[in-house]
Every structure is written in structure tokens, then in C-alpha cells.
Amino acid sequence: MFSTPSNPESVFTYGAPALKFGSGASAEIGFDLGQYGARHVLVITDPGVAATGAPRRIAEQLSGFGIQASVYEGVRVEPTDESLLAAVEHARAGGPWDAFVAIGGGSSIDTAKAVNLLTTNPGELMDYVNAPVGGGLAPSRPLKPLVAVPTTTGTGSESTTICVLDVLDLKVKTGISHARLRPVLAVVDPDLAMSQPAGVTAAAGMDILCHALESYTARPYTSYERRRPEERVPYCGSNPVADMWSERAIALLARSFRTAVRDGDDAEARGRMALAATFAGLGFGNAGVHIPHANAYPIAGRVRDFHPEGYPAGEPMVPHGMAVALTAPEAFRFTFEALPERHLRAAELLDPSAARPDDLSEYLPGVLTRLMRDIGLPDGIGGVGYTEADVPALAEGAMRQQRLLGTAPRPVTEDDLTKILTRSIALW
């Protein structure tokens, strides 16, 4: 599917934060920060998570370890350049800080990555945003320790080197990516996600699942031309380490996803979801994601009036995990022929009870669609308000995510995306 490289890549890289996992883990952050010598710490969160009381409680616990903590509650869900700058200005005014603690979903963790970068390195936000949107600069100085405390079981941001943002003037979703942005420690306390509404569990869970499925079906690292060390990127394609995390994450979801959506108080299912989110993050943070994530950018970005259950009322939105999921069945139908064995194995792991259809390319899409229907996701991109008339703009928007599309296991044209999006208008 890819042309055979003349000098194939033989090296893969793997990086991850240290992990502290389990019920009660978030009560010990003060001790962990003390290990980094931190005395003056900024806690970064969003208003919704702040309202649960967890950030305040964690900040108070820090003082028990002799750490002076201040809480910033101004994170915007789905950060923009403006919201990041506001957070950076707040941090610059109150600093210097010895460390940062991000409490929340991907938005809080990503905001903390930007704050950490811009309070330790010279320059401004757009200097570091991926080219061609921004300057694509790499940080020249070390960052401070960032401890990430995910409260939604989904994003995997605690494991990755990426900060995603909307640049408002350009109406584009893009990111900053560098190994130094990765948190040093992920503290995953399943108790913090117990209050998550069913709709959030469903959307965030699809994000976990797509991280695992896309990493697992990403272009193998050996299919690239050999890179020089300075050309290596955190996303290096599927590889034996990422594969292991992805397989285990899919198997954990198979045993917990429907239960966790149905009964948010099922601690065992919640624990498995939290572990699956962590594992999937540890996988995709090194392999990469592809078509469903590329499509998710315009699907979320061009929303008109969809208001998902379980999310704050107000502005219309397609939650990230939902935006990723809606084209996933059709994306995997398209990628099947590039790596058939991996698609079959993924389907088998996700639903060991499902029968193999005669057309094997239908296996993973079928398993995925049944799951999405069971957990109450919208029926395709039509279910969040898009019609055939929107497809060209969505395809054009997804084509801009070349960094992600380059990780797909076969070349992807705008025409391919148009077909995938059109077939995704209704899924069942």
C-alpha cells in the first residue's frame, strides 16, 4: 500500500510519563511534587471540574506537604489561542512556578502544557504552534515538571507530547508538539471520574477506543524511510510497544465500556475504563492516530447547532470523542486492505462474541457500529447536523491534517475522504 522504502526505518522510540494509578492516588500529589523539590505550584483546571471541588481539595492537600498552591480555573473546554494566552498571562503574573498540576480533561492538561512552555521558554504561543499555521519552534530550555490528573477517562493527554488548540482568526484546529511537553507524572484516580455523565463516558470512551484502533492500524514504523535522529517525531508509526498497549486497551474496553455507560457508579467498570484510557494514551502517544482523528477536526470545528447530552448547555459542540467516532467505521473499512490481519484482530478483541462476516472488511466496522448504537452515539455525521452539502468542506478541512493522514496505513486522497464522509452521514 505504501511504496517500499529504499532504506527502511529500523528504529522506534517510546516515551511515557511515570504513572500512579488507583483509588486515592490523587491525595498523594503533594508527596510526588516534593520529590521534584517543588514549593510553589500552579493548579490548572476548568470551571466544570472546579465545581466538583476536586481541584480545591487537591490544592489543600498540597499545603499539607509544605507546598504553596494557587488554582487557575479559567481553562476553556476546547482551548483556543485566546484561552491559552489568558492562562499564560495569569501564570506569568503569579510566577515563577516550580511545577504545574493539571486537573481535568484534555483541555486542562493541554492548557497546562502551553503554560509550562511559555513560562519557561522565550517567545509567544504562535512561535511554537505547528508549521505552517505557526512557527514550529522547538523549546530551547527545559520545562518544569507537569503532573497531569485526568478526570475524564478519554483524552490520553496525560501521556502525550501534544497541546491541541483552535486558532480563532484562522478557524483552524492545530497543535504544539514536542517531547518536552509531556507530563512527567500521570496520576490516574478512577474516583475522580465517578461523577461523569453517561454521555461524556460514551464520547470519551470512543476517543479511548479510537486512539487504540488508530495506533494499532497506523503505518508500521518500518514502512517509512529511515529518519535521521533530528527528524524523529513522537508519533513514529505502529511498533511493538504501542501495539501492546493498544491491544490491552481494546480488551479492557471490551469488558467495561457498555457497563460504564449504563451504570456510572460501577467502580470496577470505571476502573477498567480509566486503565484503558491510560494504556491507549501510552500507545497512541507514540504510534500516532490517523483518518478518524483527521476528520474529527472539521466535524468539531464546523458544528452549527448540535448540543450533546451530558455536556454544559450553551455553545453548540460535537465533543472530541464523538467527532472522532462518527467516521471511524467507514475509515476502518477503507484502511482494511492495507493491514487486514490487524483489523480482524482488533474486531476480535473488541467483541469476542461477534461472528466474522463473509466480507471481512465489514468485521471491524460492524463491531464498532453496534457498540456506538448501544452506547447512544448519534447515527453518523448526519446525527450531529451535517448533510451531503457539507461533505466537501469537511473533506477539505480533514485534508489539512496531513500530519495525521500521513500515519494512515495507505495514502489518503481528498476523494477518499469524501467517500468516507458521505458513507458516514448515517451509519445504521
Added chain:
Amino acid sequence: MFSTPSNPESVFTYGAPALKFGSGASAEIGFDLGQYGARHVLVITDPGVAATGAPRRIAEQLSGFGIQASVYEGVRVEPTDESLLAAVEHARAGGPWDAFVAIGGGSSIDTAKAVNLLTTNPGELMDYVNAPVGGGLAPSRPLKPLVAVPTTTGTGSESTTICVLDVLDLKVKTGISHARLRPVLAVVDPDLAMSQPAGVTAAAGMDILCHALESYTARPYTSYERRRPEERVPYCGSNPVADMWSERAIALLARSFRTAVRDGDDAEARGRMALAATFAGLGFGNAGVHIPHANAYPIAGRVRDFHPEGYPAGEPMVPHGMAVALTAPEAFRFTFEALPERHLRAAELLDPSAARPDDLSEYLPGVLTRLMRDIGLPDGIGGVGYTEADVPALAEGAMRQQRLLGTAPRPVTEDDLTKILTRSIALW
């Protein structure tokens, strides 16, 4: 098997170095050190590895990245307090260093950990050695980046927080263990192990396998009483992350171990062995090892005149992996009843073709013994010169390793060890 904890542990921790894996990876270390801002670096290795030319070649490559590197070739295989002090004195005289690169087996990597500790922190070696042998002090200051480049596929030292040493005056093998000792980056280049003799591949491979098997059958973290954060240790008992690494390591060995011993030039088998060693290290470095490793201390320490094939002539020795392996079948027969499912699963992963015996406690010992016989290991501790008369001293020596024995899945008395050692005099 253990008494039920009144307040069971609910938290586990996981830490690991970043990884760069693959053929040619060792040529890029200069770039990676540059990422840490290093300009003046000490390369630490032993005379045997130095003779292969790899350390000199790597040091020369560093200069291509603007890094000034000096090579210390004085590492002793099986480090002692004396050999570590010699390395520390050499490093103190030539320093300060921005970073360290250890090239070799566990001895070189462990020596580099001690050098890093004692050139960045106050005090002397015995202050940091585990109590009660030493002062058990924790480092008070950050260490420098240590890049570990394993050349024998076995020890897993590149992933762990431990430095093992013999204290000569006390005739005791002990260690220094702290999270800060862990290398920041493991560079695993399977090409560096291509010259390894069959006897070394066999012994080192048994070390990999026992890391995986002992971690996998270690006391579950939930079986301990809840620890306060300052009481947490790098070895926290078996847990979902360590389990995943261990299972995968065992499966990789099943497909490569016999081949790699038989044909040292089989690059695919070598690659799998290197990956298995890394995976097992990433597992046991967080779960812990137990009876076979405890027994290995006196089995190696009390050697009289055994000279293994493939190792330097001269002093008698029982290589570490061999010392670990010789009592493993009997140790797992003893631990079977504590966690039967895990013992069965491990046997199945290691030899999917083996038939299950009627007495299921024989399954894993049987699979292990057949493997050891096939790859040319000595027939039990009798094969390296011990008789029944030596058993009391060996059992007494193993009893001193309470830190390891405490990780076993059931309580272990001196009488239990005596039985295990006696039954291990001849295995087939």
C-alpha cells in the same frame, strides 16, 4: 496465602526510561544527549565490552554531535564496593560531567548508576547501600541524565532503579535502590549483542525469563496493606502494567530463545530477545522478583570452581542468569498454590505446544526444565558444584534477601528454601 490486609493497597506506580530501540539506534546517542544539553560526558564500560570496540565507536560518534566524551573501561563484571569506588574516584577526578552513558551488561549500567549518584550527591557509597548493610540514605539532589546501552540481552538494568554490588568485607551481595537511579533513556540496539556467545545468551536469557515469571507471580499490589506515599517502593507487586510487559516478554521468548542460543547470527531471534529483555525489565522494574532471585545471591556468591562456557576464563563464577534459573523450577512448584492461574498461563505462553500434566503444579516447572536442558544449562545447583552439604549455607544466604522474599506470593521460611534448594540439586 497472605493474610487479608485490613486496609488493602489500591494504588500502584509505574516508571520507565524512554526507549530507543532498533538496529542502528546506538549511532544516535549524541543527538539524544544533546537534547539534555550535555557537552561533557563519561562513557562507562567493562574491559570485555571495550574490546568489542563499541564503546570507542560510540564515544567517537558523540564528538560528531559536539560532545566531548571520555571512556572509563574499568567496570568489574559483578561489581563490588571496591570496583564501584574506583569508578567513582575516576569520575570525580575528571568531572564535572553533564551526563553518563553506560555501555555493557548490568555491571556497567549498575556502575554508572553508582557513579551518577556519588558525583551528584554528598556522602559515600555505604551511606546509600540498602539498610541494614548500609545507611539506606535517599539521594537529596537530582542526578544527571544516564543513558543505558545494554549489550547483553538480559539484565534489564537499563529499566530499573537498582545497583547491585558485593560488599567484599561482609561477603554479602546487596544493592542501592532509588527512583532517581533509573536511566532516563535506554538505547537498545540488537546489533550490539550479535557477538554474544551461546552460553551467555542462554544464561542471560534465563535472567530475562525469570524477571518476567517472577514479576508475573509476584504478590499482587492489592494484597499489601495500604502504604503511605513515602513508604511506596519501586517494586510494588504484580499489577496490570507489569503483567502486560511480563506476558509479552514470555511470549517473545517462546518464539526466539532456543533459536537465539542455537544460532547467534539469527538477527530476527536476536531482535526478539532484545525486545523481550527490555519488556521484562520494564515489568520487573515495577513489580519485583522473588525466590529464584533471592536464591541466586548465595548461589553466585559461594561458587567454588565452576567455569561457565562463553565467559572470560579466570575466576570461577556462576553467571547471574544461571544462578537465578537453577532453582526456578522448584521455586515455581512451591509458589503454584498461591496463584495457580498465573502459573498455568505463564507455562502456556512459554510453550504453547506442551501438554498439561495431571498435576498442574508440575506444568510450569516441566516447561522450564525442558527449556533449560535444551539450551545447555547445568543440571541444577549440583551442576555448578553444590552438594546437599551446601544447602544450609545457601538457604541461610537466601534468607538474608528479605526484600525479595517479601515479594513472593506466599510466606517463605528457611525450611521452605531448604526444600527448594535440595530438590534443585539435580533437575533432570
